[in-house]
Amino acid sequence: MAGLEYLNSKGLCHRDIKPENLLFDEEFNLKLCDFGFSYYLSGRDGSGSLHTVLGTESYMAPEIFIDKKYNGAIVDIFASAIVLFIMMSGTPPFAKADPFKDPHYKLLNNPIKNETFWNVHAKHKPRKDFFSPEFKSFMNSMLSQDPL
Numbered sequence: 001m002a003g004l005e006y007l008n009s010k011g012l013c014h015r016d017i018k019p020e021n022l023l024f025d026e027e028f029n030l031k032l033c034d035f036g037f038s039y040y041l042s043g044r045d046g047s048g049s050l051h052t053v054l055g056t057e058s059y060m061a062p063e064i065f066i067d068k069k070y071n072g073a074i075v076d077i078f079a080s081a082i083v084l085f086i087m088m089s090g091t092p093p094f095a096k097a098d099p100f101k102d103p104h105y106k107l108l109n110n111p112i113k114n115e116t117f118w119n120v121h122a123k124h125k126p127r128k129d130f131f132s133p134e135f136k137s138f139m140n141s142m143l144s145q146d147p148l
Contacts, residue, residue, distance in 0.1 A: 001080065003030065003032045004017075004032075004073070004076050004077070004080065007032070007038070007076075008073050008076075011040055011041050011042065012038050012039065012040060012072075013038060013040075013041050013050075013072025013073050013075070013076050014032060014035065014037070014038050014072075014076050015037040015038060015039065015050075015054060015055050015072060015075060015076065016034060016036070016037040016038075016054075016055045016056055016059070016079075017032075017059060017076050017079035017080050017083060018056050018058075018059045018079065018082075018083065019083055019086065020034075021033050021034045022083070037054050037055055039052075039072060040072075041071075041072050041073060048071065049069035049070065049071070050069065050070055050071070050075075051069050051070070055075075055079070058082070058092060058095060058096050059078075059079040059082050059083075060075070060078075060079070060097060061074065061075040061078040061079070061097060061147065062097040062098065062099045062105070062145045063075070063147060065096065065097060065098040065099065065100075066099065066100075070147070071147065074147040075147075077142060078142065078143065078147070080142075081139060081143050082143070084139075084142075085139055085143075088131075088135065089121055089125070089130075089131075091121070093108065093117075093121070093139070094108065097143070097145075099145050104117060104120070105143075107120070108140070108143060109143075109144065114140065118131055118136055
């Protein structure tokens with residue numbers, strides 16, 4: 001997150017956060033790499049909105065799938081949440097954050113069925129309460145279809 005904060009402070013976003021683009025140096029400091037999709041936070045027109053569909057599909061934010069303009073810093077945070085989920089659970093939370101097609105993503109963003117999402121992911125964990133209420137709340141917020 002410190003790396004993203006630094007990148008944002010320089011007016012840039014990464015747009016391809018994923019485990020393959022995270023490296024450790026010799027002192028085990030986490031480093032971001034592969035800036036091929038990075039761009040200015042201000043966007044091409046200076047409005048702060050980006051519209052190019054790119055990145056790794058399974059880490060892309062839902063606003064990209066619905067062809068909506070997006071905020072580069074917010075889509076980086078979304079992808080970071082997926083990385084954190086994978087680090088915690090050992091599996092991705094969903095195939096892709098397509099709010100119309102991905103069944104797991106639809107469960108996550110449905111207040112009535114949200115607990116089903118968590119039960120599915122806890123099914124093969126050592127404890128039924130593997131995901132703490134705080135972790136669930138944090139992920140629900142970071143992986144929300146509404147980026148704000």
